[in-house]
Amino acid sequence: MSRGPTLRPPPRRERYAVILAGGSGTRFWPRSRRRVPKQLLRVLGRRSLLQATADRLRGLVPSEHVLVVTHRDHAAGVRRQLPELPHANVLVEPVGRNTAPCLALAALEVERRTAGAVLVSVPADHAIADAGEFRATLLEALTRAAHEPVVVAVGIRPTAAETGYGYIRLGGHRGRRAYRVRAFVEKPTQARARRFVASGEYLWNSGIFACQAGALLGLLDRFLPEVTGPLREAARAPRRTRHAALARAYVRLPSVSIDYGVMEKAPDTVVVAGAFGWSDVGSWAALADIAGAADGRTPVIPVDAPGHAVFGSGRLVALVGVQDLIVVDTADALLVCHRGRTQEVRRVVEEIGRRGLVEYL
Amino acid sequence: MSRGPTLRPPPRRERYAVILAGGSGTRFWPRSRRRVPKQLLRVLGRRSLLQATADRLRGLVPSEHVLVVTHRDHAAGVRRQLPELPHANVLVEPVGRNTAPCLALAALEVERRTAGAVLVSVPADHAIADAGEFRATLLEALTRAAHEPVVVAVGIRPTAAETGYGYIRLGGHRGRRAYRVRAFVEKPTQARARRFVASGEYLWNSGIFACQAGALLGLLDRFLPEVTGPLREAARAPRRTRHAALARAYVRLPSVSIDYGVMEKAPDTVVVAGAFGWSDVGSWAALADIAGAADGRTPVIPVDAPGHAVFGSGRLVALVGVQDLIVVDTADALLVCHRGRTQEVRRVVEEIGRRGLVEYL
Numbered sequence: 001m002s003r004g005p006t007l008r009p010p011p012r013r014e015r016y017a018v019i020l021a022g023g024s025g026t027r028f029w030p031r032s033r034r035r036v037p038k039q040l041l042r043v044l045g046r047r048s049l050l051q052a053t054a055d056r057l058r059g060l061v062p063s064e065h066v067l068v069v070t071h072r073d074h075a076a077g078v079r080r081q082l083p084e085l086p087h088a089n090v091l092v093e094p095v096g097r098n099t100a101p102c103l104a105l106a107a108l109e110v111e112r113r114t115a116g117a118v119l120v121s122v123p124a125d126h127a128i129a130d131a132g133e134f135r136a137t138l139l140e141a142l143t144r145a146a147h148e149p150v151v152v153a154v155g156i157r158p159t160a161a162e163t164g165y166g167y168i169r170l171g172g173h174r175g176r177r178a179y180r181v182r183a184f185v186e187k188p189t190q191a192r193a194r195r196f197v198a199s200g201e202y203l204w205n206s207g208i209f210a211c212q213a214g215a216l217l218g219l220l221d222r223f224l225p226e227v228t229g230p231l232r233e234a235a236r237a238p239r240r241t242r243h244a245a246l247a248r249a250y251v252r253l254p255s256v257s258i259d260y261g262v263m264e265k266a267p268d269t270v271v272v273a274g275a276f277g278w279s280d281v282g283s284w285a286a287l288a289d290i291a292g293a294a295d296g297r298t299p300v301i302p303v304d305a306p307g308h309a310v311f312g313s314g315r316l317v318a319l320v321g322v323q324d325l326i327v328v329d330t331a332d333a334l335l336v337c338h339r340g341r342t343q344e345v346r347r348v349v350e351e352i353g354r355r356g357l358v359e360y361l
Numbered sequence: 362m363s364r365g366p367t368l369r370p371p372p373r374r375e376r377y378a379v380i381l382a383g384g385s386g387t388r389f390w391p392r393s394r395r396r397v398p399k400q401l402l403r404v405l406g407r408r409s410l411l412q413a414t415a416d417r418l419r420g421l422v423p424s425e426h427v428l429v430v431t432h433r434d435h436a437a438g439v440r441r442q443l444p445e446l447p448h449a450n451v452l453v454e455p456v457g458r459n460t461a462p463c464l465a466l467a468a469l470e471v472e473r474r475t476a477g478a479v480l481v482s483v484p485a486d487h488a489i490a491d492a493g494e495f496r497a498t499l500l501e502a503l504t505r506a507a508h509e510p511v512v513v514a515v516g517i518r519p520t521a522a523e524t525g526y527g528y529i530r531l532g533g534h535r536g537r538r539a540y541r542v543r544a545f546v547e548k549p550t551q552a553r554a555r556r557f558v559a560s561g562e563y564l565w566n567s568g569i570f571a572c573q574a575g576a577l578l579g580l581l582d583r584f585l586p587e588v589t590g591p592l593r594e595a596a597r598a599p600r601r602t603r604h605a606a607l608a609r610a611y612v613r614l615p616s617v618s619i620d621y622g623v624m625e626k627a628p629d630t631v632v633v634a635g636a637f638g639w640s641d642v643g644s645w646a647a648l649a650d651i652a653g654a655a656d657g658r659t660p661v662i663p664v665d666a667p668g669h670a671v672f673g674s675g676r677l678v679a680l681v682g683v684q685d686l687i688v689v690d691t692a693d694a695l696l697v698c699h700r701g702r703t704q705e706v707r708r709v710v711e712e713i714g715r716r717g718l719v720e721y722l
Binding site: 029030299301303304315316317318319320321322325327329331332333334335336337338340341342344345347348351352355357360 | 390391660662664665676677678679680681682683686688690692693694695696697698699701702703705706708709712713716718721
């Protein structure tokens with residue numbers, strides 16, 4: 001692989017951050033509920049995942065340039081958790097349509113506020129161990145995106161043969177830790193994941209990327225005009241009817257991810273490799289790996305119970321003769337799950353719905 | 362084996378029942394606590410084990426002849442649960458000293474009230490499926506005990522090679538389903554238990570027995586004078602100081618079971634074989650075997666969770682990818698235990714004590 005060209009000093013572009021807080025994940029039931037999705041939960045320490053995400057951006061992007069895109073049901077919760085954010089910085093989707101519409105909405109807003117700005121898009125519900133290294137990596141991605149009108153993804157040096165993540169196959173070097181993207185690869189089998197990691201040619205796809213707002217809108221117009229068309233139209237509506245226009249536009253939008261709809265098709269995409277202790281916290285097991293066995297506020301009495309993790313509500317939890325159990329204890333519902341089966345918590349939520357036990361959703 | 366002599370019509374003797382409610386079992390933690398021992402719990406249906414025991418004696422013994430022996434801490438609970446019982450019928454032990462002192466105290470009271478009476482002693486915390494057959498068996502034991510001054514034990518036809526029960530080895534026939542007792546046998550190993558059951562010569566020792574109060578006192582005087590001596594002395598104290606005299610007597614008593622202290626040594630003991638769906642409900646697993654998987658008031662959502670049993674408090678319980686788990690959910694504490702390890706719940710209680718978390722005891 002040959003080294004890419006050295007970067008010239010980048011043009012001065014204002015920076016924005018877009019926090020994607022649209023998730024309504026069911027994998028953290030019983031802590032996550034319809035009204036309290038994963039990103040609003042305090043599952044790691046005293047700050048919610050959303051709050052920790054906003055905290056982490058401090059110093060990188062001024063807080064008046066932090067936008068949060070979220071679902072109507074969660075807008076009040078987002079504003080309550082981030083009181084420092086201007087009211088207008090919470091962009092409210094009337095219905096969820098996956099991440100491409102989120103980013104189109106945010107890019108339109110950024111471009112409207114500051115022509116030529118560069119943005120970094122960050123999921124609200126990830127865990128990051130090293131915030132300094134995170135900011136350094138995002139700064140590099142923003143700088144690179146400010147320099148050229150391409151998508152600059154952030155990849156993660158894999159530390160295990162994870163089958164729950166998408167991968168990015170690396171092309172030629174574009175700098176010390178930047179590469180051309182050869183391909184985005186869907187979640188692999190265990191055997192493929194092992195080969196990916198052994199080869200050194202793959203990074204995990206973190207879902208974080210930087211791009212000039214104008215360039216991103218150009219890609220969206222090119223690959224997903226059925227998304228940008230209705231949104232641009234709604235943005236032109238007079239201020240007092242814009243809310244209703246947006247609602248009308250949204251119901252017409254397809255549900256499509258930015259990865260599938262744009263990233264995988266965009267030319268000249270670049271990836272910056274980061275190593276900042278990243279996890280998408282995709283399940284109770286992933287959270288247990290990060291958080292450890294106990295939450296610090298729940299007394300736990302294990303009697304021959306190796307591999308356990310307890311996320312409690314303060315009640316005492318005793319475990320006897322059980323292995324690799326995850327226990328999640330809330331005021332009205334309790335989950336006992338084998339550590340290797342936490343992906344199936346969705347099935348509990350489905351069954352609750354089938355039985356019509358809506359108070360537990 | 363030769364048939365024993367046919368019974369002549371028994372002498373008219375008044376019948377008493379003594380319910381032994383002294384237990385402070387820790388094996389039903391977190392439902393059982395210091396203040397609420399197993400016998401006061403509603404673990405099977407809407408009546409506590411104690412109430413079900415009293416209900417079951419109806420028709421066999423008039424309620425004014427039902428005595429309950431219990432620990433000072435539980436006397437109020439016993440009286441609350443059995444309001445039909447005369448106040449004086451709850452015999453209160455100042456400290457627990459196992460079953461021999463309980464029976465000495467009760468036998469003294471019965472003999473004081475009605476000379477020549479016959480009593481049947483029944484643990485308060487057993488489960489019995491067939492109350493009619495239970496009463497028929499106890500009637501036979503009472504009748505036989507009324508007839509001759511010996512202990513008449515009630516044995517249970519074994520339905521499995523249980524290692525958690527004591528066994529009674531049968532001697533010669535003494536009637537249709539009565540036998541001489543050849544030996545009381547301690548809890549056996551699995552292999553011995555299998556041989557016992559296969560031989561047809563053994564019954565489970567239910568802990569239930571009938572005896573004339575006077576005859577029982579005679580045996581106690583003979584084998585445990587260190588128990589009856591202080592109690593007889595306390596009984597002679599003037600009424601207003603009897604309570605204090607009893608407390609003084611109790612601290613001097615040895616802690617000894619009626620089985621070890623008397624039954625195993627008494628001559629000519631007889632056993633009547635019953636088959637009334639008996640369990641000593643010695644653990645959560647035993648209770649689960651009787652009660653089934655769900656308690657009827659707790660919504661349970663199992664996703665690949667064979668062999669589970671949930672004793673809930675109304676909160677929803679979801680189980681994912683776990684086998685043979687028993688979950689006991691109370692207001693302030695939660696137990697998750699493998700079905701084969703429920704004997705070790707004691708260890709949880711010990712650990713709670715060690716950590717000084719007294720509010721959970």
